Amino acid sequence: MAQKFDGRLFEGWSEKLTRRLASGTSRRGVLSRVGLALAAAPAFPLLPIDRSRAHAATTPRLTEFQKNAQVTDDTRCNYWRYCAIDGSLCSCCGGGVHSCPPGTQPSLTSWVGTCYNPADKRSYLIAYRDCCGTSSCRQCHCDNTDGALPTYRPQANNEIIWCFGTSSMAYHCSTAALVGVAE
Amino acid sequence: MTAPWRAVKRFPIAGMLAGLLCVAACPVARAADNSVVEQRAVTFNHAQTNYMLHCGGCHGTLGLSPPHSVPLLRGQAGWLVCDPQGRAYVDGLPNVTRASLSDADLADVLNFVIFTLGASPGSAHAAPFTAREVSAMRAAPESTVPLHLRRQQAVERIIKVCGAPKSLLDYKPM
Incomplete structure (x- = not known):
């Protein structure tokens, strides 16, 4: 009995509600409002979700040097391995990116830093070993400073001549030898 | 091998053109060689990477340095922890304590230098x-005893007490 009574009561309420809605609205009115809502939706901003972290996770923040770095010509200052080189490029002085010109001696000490390779998007440890023993080559002088620090952190300063331990402290040019991949 | 040379001999203009092409392509070819080196590059773990960045410039990426200018680490650094005085010398090295690394990262670098790179009979029984x-x-607080004197005293002691090699005395600071 109770079930029958409840069913009738609900039926009555819903009928009353539907009739009131039908008398107060028109089909065209509903359509126009829905259409207006659809058209206006893009004009309002979406929910304020912070996407900055997701973006940072996929794209590393690049330095000015990294934005302009290239991987094809190691005789130009913007070659990716030269991110913190200060001096003449041995590639322009008869040597190579990791070899000294004939008649010069590679330094045993060096400036070590990390450079980002845009081709494979990995960071590599690069050692800027100086070639020593003859006067400066003076070709292709570059001064990039990604990660370089002032002389109060001498091991991270790229203005130092690293010819310690060689027979002469005379600086000729700098190489950019690849040490390995930085983890 | 002989065929290309014959071709250059017979057609000197072709040879000259090839030479010009080489000049134009040389930087690219060199950079391409570089990429081969990059593909074969070794990956270093966190402690090794920190060693390279914070110590490897002077002490050498392989731990080999000009021994008169910079103390040699490879196969030698481990001797320093064979004795408390030697370990205290390591603990008080200014460029070690002031390295821009966390305590845990610095401990990892020290363990790499003493027990891997500089592993020696002297480090065999030392605590990490x-x-x-x-x-x-x-x-x-930093010791008031000059660093060179501290090193000399520590090295003389580990040579005497642990039988460390006399080559540890090769370092002659100016």
């Missing part, structure tokens, strides 16, 4: 460095 030890050595 911990973040706690690093924290304590950073909190301790």
Whole structure:
């Protein structure tokens, strides 16, 4: 009995509600409002979700040097391995990116830093070993400073001549030898 | 091997053109060689990478340095922890304590230098460095004894007590 009574009561309420809605609205009115809502939706901003972290996770923040770095010509200052080189490029002085010109001696000490390779998007440890023993080559002088620090952190300063331990402290040019991949 | 040379001999203009092409392509070819080196590059773990960045410039990426100018680490650094005085010398090295690394990361670098790169009979029974030890050595005031003298005393002692090699005395600071 109770079930029958409840069913009738609900039926009555819903009928009353539907009739009131039908008398107060028109089909065209509903359509126009829905259409207006659809058209206006893009004009309002979406929910304020912070996407900055997701973006940072996929794209590393690049330095000015990294934005302009290239991987094809190691005789130009913007070659990716030269991110913190200060001096003449041995590639322009008869040597190579990791070899000294004939008649010069590679330094045993060096400036070590990390450079980002845009081709494979990995960071590599690069050692800027100086070639020593003859006067400066003076070709292709570059001064990039990604990660370089002032002389109060001498091991991270790229203005130092690293010819310690060689027979002469005379600086000729700098190489950019690849040490390995930085983890 | 002989065919291309014959071709250059017979057609000198072709040879000259090839030469010009080489000049134009040389930087690209060199950079391409570089990429081969990059593909074969070894990957270093966190402690090794920190060693390269914070120590490897002077001490050498392989731990080999000009021994008169910079103390040699490879196969030698481990001797320093065979004796408490030697270990205290390591704990008080200014460029170690002031390295821009966390206590845990610095402990990892010290363990790499002493027990892997500089592994020697002297380090065989020594305890590894911990973040706690690093924290304590950073909190301790720097010794007023000149660093060169501290090294000389520590090295002379480990040569006498542990039988460390006399080549540790090769370092002659100016």
